[in-house]
Amino acid sequence: MASKDTEPVRTRIAPSPTGEPHIGNMYVALVDWAFARQRGGQFIVRIEDTDRSRLLEGAEEMFLESLRWLGLDYDEGPDVVGPVGPYRQSERTDIYREHAERLIESGHAYRCFCTPERLKEIRDERQKSGEATGYDRRCRAIDPDEVKRRMEAGEPHTVRLAVPLEGETQFTDGLRGPIVIENQRIDDQVLLKSDGYPTYHLANVVDDHLMGVTHVIRAEEWITSTPKHVLLYEAFGWEPPRFYHLPLIRNPDRSKLSKRKNPTNVLWYREQGYLAEAVVNFLGMLGHSMPDGREVFTLDEFREAFSWERVTTTGPIFDMEKFEWL
Template sequence: MTETAAPATDSTAPRTRVAPSPTGDPHVGTAYMAMFDLAYARQHGGQFVLRIEDTDRNRLVEGSEQQVYDTLAWLGLVHDEGPDVGGPYAPYRQSERLDTYRPYADRLLEEGKAYHCWCSSERLKEMREKQQALKQPTGYDRLCYGKTEEDRRALPGFSENPVVRMLIPDDVELEFDDLIMGRTSAPRPDDQVILKADGFPTYHLAVVVDDHEMGITHVVRGQEWISSTPKHVLLYRWLDLEPPAFAHMPLLRDEKRAKISKRKNPWARLTWFREEGYLPEALLNFLALQGYPPIIESDGTEREVFDFAEFTERFDWSKMNKAGAVFNLDKLDWLNGQYLRELEVGDLAARILPFLQADGVLGDNPTLPELSRLKAVTELIQTRIAKLTEATALVRPFYVADDELEIADDARAGLKESAGEVLDAALAALEDIDGTLGRPDGSGVEWTATRIEEALRSSLVDGLGIKPRLAFGPVRTAISGQKVSPPLFESMEILGKDASMKRLRSLRATV
């Protein structure tokens, strides 16, 4: 059989890994685990490995593996080894490593630590139903243990293609040391299948073999895997392998404190956050806070905003939360807003641009004037959005033809009887302002936000005696079509005099 000694290594630095299954859109938990893996590896000069666990052939989804690469790259969680970049322990897909697992299973069979099971799926289903009806713990009843194929064939529920089950001894050790949980115990497992009838390993055998052969020193996974750890520790011992350190992370939970799932929670999909306009740096910060406390400043105050480099520098397993926090999207929105406000305006405009293109506000090849206008508008809305997707409604009026601007129903309904008088006064007040912004010779009165505000306040607030909110409401509706918009006077400056006057006249004609 194949030699199972530990692979040679030139360093004592840690090797961590994340091992998603390509069974659909990547789960946000993949990023959650990956960032802690990467932080610990980088902190100690180690390596971070991406392994694809694709042995469940019935659940594979085409394109899912590529989504894993794309979303982790978007987050900046860059792996050192993996199927797409290679590495010294390739291949990194389990389906390409099938010859690796059989020798380990054969060794366990030879030593009496595993056995063949010929039970059909119908027989196993019937067994579980009887156990449940009698309110007994569910688990394999060892019908096949100690029997030859001939012996078992004579009994009901026989299948021609056997699986391999590991034999769990009655005195199996159920406690183990965990970097987060401390000394931890788990329920007694049953005789787990480790090699399926099709020759593919189950998770339990594959994860032990792969982690060993890839030199993984620290296994980081969710607390739902605690019950499986005694099986894995037992396999390491039976195969004379050095076990890794285990760290079972607190689970990500929804508002009902249930484990989040893609079936119930759309935001359990990692791609959802990108689609909704969250910044990757904000999402990483948020995920860190799901399992790790805020920074405590020298004056004792807590700081929740920190980047990945700062998190990596201060990371310590002993400070991890043992209980998972509730996945609070309002908190994520707040965090995302903090990061948006810190971006350079040009950077933020570049991040907004793809969302505007997807919504048809701008084409695939925007002109330089269009991009220049976007930067100016972005500066107006930077403090008014929590997600990139929120920019579309605020930016759209700046790219709509003046005669195609739609007035929102709530904005039109909010117009008072005085709207006509206000718009007439506004048009008159703005008529005398020079529409050529920044004349080279310095002559004339420029069309600036300051000058626009002065003219409108003088005419509407002082002249008509109308409160500012009521005075500027009709003007805002005419310019943006919305009840809520970017700063009004700055918006009019960006649009220019001609467009602003056309929009005011257009609304005036309908009120």
């Protein structure tokens, strides 16, 4: 068996088409692309469009157009036929439901009949007492016969992950090293919503496995979700990929990058006459340094020089003055 350092590499960028293509997503996409291309691997695009209430018409095409403009070619995606499609999660709902049933049958998930009103009461009570606002696991103890009766009656329900009540879950972040969390601190996450659509957590893990993703490279905001994902990999009996969580881009005042303080729509820069090469150059300097210290380089030069050892875990600053200099 090939080691993880020599195996074929498959990375992915998985945007939700709920807004304009964000500069932060392109920063992550650039790293995904560079690492895959440097290792002779594949870079794929998956559209995570299961949150139907927040979809923005045209957002998917704007994201793909941003990738094309920056030169980040992809091997598979919603408009590039590949062997593990479809590449829109809204077209894969049967796959997620099937896997949710597998988890229930193996005892790693359960059906939850709690109403939104009851969940709000739990949340409010726990907030008042200063407790963590997770679910109280009430439905985890329901008798199987009662579950069957309530399902036959058509009672709305979700499917939740049955997190082990003891022990701990750990994983290694490629930038930060080992991360360990006690299982009692992990919420019984909803995996399948009452409308039959999956949450990010179930769809993400199932798709990354079925699509052969070897390295999950994403923003650091997903670190706290990764223990849940590791538990899902274990529940399915799958080997997890390697995880790398990139620091969030910050405004000069260290606040999270937002369009109120800096233009965050990638295509805005094209409309204003900026060259794609300049945008790539700027993104390539965010959190990564070239071995010879230079600040002007091409996309191919960034790909050749990319190294995890030169990626910082400190949030890079979005400096428009430096951008203008480029």
